[in-house]
Amino acid sequence: MALKFYNTLTGKKEIFKPFKNKKVNFFVCGPTVYDFSHIGHARTYIAFDALVKYLKKIGYSVFYLQNITDIDDKIIERAKQEKVSFKDLSKRFEKEYLKDMKDLRVDSVDQYARAADYIKEIISQVERLLEKGFAYQISDGIYYDIKKFKDYGKLSKRTAQEAEDAVSRIDEAKEKRNKGDFCLWKISKPNEPKWKSPFGEGRPGWHIEDTAITEKYFGPQYDIHGGANELIFPHHEAEIAQMEAVSGKKPLVKYWTHTGLLTVNGIKMSKSLKNFISISEFLKNHSSRILRLFILKSHYRSPIDYNEKAIKQTEKELERIDEFVEKIRHPERSEGSRIKRPAAGFFGRSLPSSEVKGPQNDIAKKIILKTKKYYQSAMADDFNTPKALAAIFDLVKKGNKLIEQNKLSAKQAQEIYNLMLKFDKVLGILPIKKKLVIPQEIKKLVQKREKARQVKDWARADQIRQQIKKKGYKTEDTLRGPKIKKAK
């Protein structure tokens, strides 16, 4: 099934075809590390994490690169307020960011690149833009002349700032040639961080760090650039202007992809309203799985409104999934569930497979096939996670019904569970199984007990079970043989 992908540059869904066969170079704008990351950031990074995992799952080899802005006006300002060095401040919030991402199971980034580590590459790009006449120097730095680049505005379909632009970072300077010219290199003021350059001691502008970093890793062209919607202008517009002017090659990026806005109770998050919800704050009261499900329930391009009611609803949905997974994972445990199992004895390995024969088998098979088909076609259609999740919810509903009617065999339960696990490699909403390290001594006791059970020496088997219990473990007899667990 061909993957269709929406491209902000063309405003259309297109068949996804990377520059080189199955190889995908993927870049996403990372955080400016001057504060805690909020759930708006989580939205973007969870969506792209799932997208990368999906692309890998369907056979692409993806290199996921993300920058970290560790030198910026906001960082300098906050460091001054807190009377710490800009480095200490950015390091602190970089650590917080990486921890948040780990907690959210965002683990698909192959390379993080800190701006301050790429000063040489940044200077080289600024030099080339000066040589080619796209940039000019004034007293406070080097600026890009947007009038020199005729394609300026091709991504956002505009060339001027608008009142609602949240992240502009077009530096104001009286000597600028055009109002929309943006800064490439800032001459540092006293007590500001600085690096030596041919144009004077200074520091990079914000937009140039991305193209310097992507040129270093990917060259002048690459496959996908992602970011939040609000970065389209001027940030991504500036990136195109910088790199396409330097290299003479276009497009810089084949597919531009943007995530929709996340509001809180219908209102945009802002410093002045103090309605920011940081990721760590959210995770104090909820599991990360709830945030992932909440975010993936919406299409990545749609706006999302965060509110208590919506989170409560998501909690309920996740509970439903968890209960179902528990039933299909442990048919032997759930009292109420009536998953088909052999009528007599323990449901041990020695017993024949408990396949349900006949039309009932067909029902389960059909449901599994249908879910797969729905999931795959939803994901291939511009990564439609809400539709894919709807297919999973439908599977849960139908699976529960089969269990109720005593029509699901243990083997089919296992098949459904495997399917859920497969989906979850992309979605990341099921609980992570913690790997338990079982001591050799316990394993040996369990083996002994199995032998006793095989010769029907129940007294001996029970005695060994007590021994295992004393050592803090317990063993459960499952369809797949004995399962060792830590006794609570």
Ligand SMILES: [Zn+2]
């Ligand atoms: Zn960026």
